[in-house]
Amino acid sequence: MRWAALGALAVLLVLPNFLGSYLLTVFIFIFFYAYLGQAWNLLGGYGGQISLGHAAFVGIGGYTSTYLAMTYKLSPWIGMFVGGAAAACLGAVIGYLGFRFGLRGFYFILLTVAFAEICRLVVSHVEALGGALGLFITFSGDPWQFQFSDNRYYYYIALGLMLAAMGIVALVERSRMGAYLAAIREDEDASEALGVNAFGTKLAAIVLSAFLTGVGGTFYANYLFSLQPNTAFGIPLSVEIILRPIVGGSGTLMGPILGSFILSPLAEVSRAYFAKGGLSGVHLIVYGSLLIAVVLFFPRGAYPYLRGLVRGRRGGA
């Protein structure tokens, strides 16, 4: 297992030397969405608190660092953590309201959607943030400004983000917090009876999840060179974030990564393919169909299914 992981890592490290620019882009998307999915997974997968508003954290993080870079020339390398902190604050507000008032299931989902929509509307009306048109980053090619003329840098940054999130979530999984999140997901009242501070644990999870997602916002802005309120805070992005861990297996370390390796190329290919024919929304139908298939055939996601297959074969041999 360890050797397989090291082997995979070695392959990913040398891969950019063999990839054309299109495939490089696909891999950047795979890593970046795996990163966002892993951040969501901490709260939604491990803790069972489903957020459908995680785009809000991407938007806050991206807008914060981009605004600071444009106005105060603050390097996005520093701004990304400021943006993460801003997103963490928003996460704390959502978590406080949602968890203090005991919102569970659908009601918590609605709360997260509502906050993302509020953010989108507010930012659309703030002139300093570019209003509905958004912010556009002019290319300077300055690495200190998070800009690179060679896409391979973005590849390595996205890979680093994915691995960092994986490491952080792995640490949480093995800690008391991980055991508590699983207990809360299974039965919150029973966990309270056993000494679990469900409110505090969930709050910590949403703050950490929001922070990581917010950090990702800086990558998002600087890789795309622009931020629009409708996309950066929009429900479609929230859906993209949530789909990968669900398809891959939520509440598992490999789930968001496997899910992203399945979905991100599919999204790219179908987007490019259908856009050519003038059917730019059709990739969402492909997505939807895939999601239905996953829910029907692997309700716990692809990774738990594959793991079951491997164990079954080993056990049988």
Place this chain on the structure above:
Amino acid sequence: MLEVRGLSKRFGGLQAVCDLSLSMAEGEVLGLIGPNGAGKTTAFNLISGFLVPDSGEIKFRGRSVVGLRPHQICHLGLTRTFQLVRPFPHLSVLENVKVGALARTASVREAAGKARHVLEEVGLLAKVEVHAGELTLAERKRLELARALATEPVLLLLDEVMAGLTATETERIVELIRAINRRGVAILLIEHVMRAVMSLSGRIIVLNYGERIAEGPPAVIANDARVIEAYLGEEYVGATQG
């Protein structure tokens, strides 16, 4: 160690617990009996912090616990089980008990060791890897007990841990509870299996329609006319004959 004064709780028009007072000494076993709907589980929910009383005082080891959250009360050393057992179904038996053990240590490794120890005591060591959802009812009841024990309580509130068990399984649980109590853990026991309550409890309180109608040693309670009328009648006779 536990001092309850004038505890009352109302659900709409229904007075579930009415002016209940009781006190427990360190290490004692107190039985709480009464017909279905008498308010026993509600009393547990009030004492363990899952419900807030309309009025009344609850003191645990000299400190008021009214208004504290269940997890805070657990950390003070008072842990309850649920009448309808609530295992974490998709977690393994070991992981279930580990959650309880983590109340006393932040180290997951230490908690796992402690959990194994407790599972050995309740006789579930062979099942550590099994998902809790796959256990039989008797095993789930013991798991419920093991999880509570792992939090190292000084007072354990057991809500019908024997309901639905066979005579042999009941006998094993009775032995287990006796062993736990021998280590100095006080136990407040809600139970319908009369023979078990009578043999385990030093003292019994009888509830009916939320009110305490009798209190005393098992032999006295078994012969109390009001109790027999309210509740014991057929069941007790049935239990002694069966």
